[in-house]
Amino acid sequence: MTHGQRDTLDNIRAFIAAHGRSPTIRELMAIEGVRSTAGIYERLQALVRDGYLRKLDDRHGRYVPVDHGGGADLRACSTEALQAELSRRGELVAGMASMGRSS
Incomplete structure (x- = not known):
């Protein structure tokens, strides 16, 4: 984007x-x-092509954001990339604390 x-x-x-x-094109x-x-x-x-917006079927030609469940579509991201991003942000996801550690 x-x-x-x-x-x-x-x-x-x-x-x-x-x-x-949503705003009209003029707005x-x-x-x-x-x-x-x-x-x-x-x-x-x-934005429509990439899945971020959809066009409303109204006479004003307005667009609305597509709800992705509160976040981006992460299906194409590797687990390692997601873990690295969370680590960079200093965040921890339940169950990930023990991943990669041997018991």
Whole structure:
């Protein structure tokens, strides 16, 4: 995900939190300070393609974030990569404390 796509996704989430609905393309343009719909539309299409957003079937052409159960899809990540990331963050998952240790 690019920085611009992350900003757009964050802006959509913030708008929904504040207004109880997703923004229209024009509202999103105003939030992000852009004049052309093309740039916003390209970001939205990339976010849909990558599974972060879905387009609502309404007359406003709005998009909503896809709920991944509170986090990213980690099925493609190796156990080692996940353990390394948790270690980097200083977090521990139940049952992982004893992994890799011999009794």
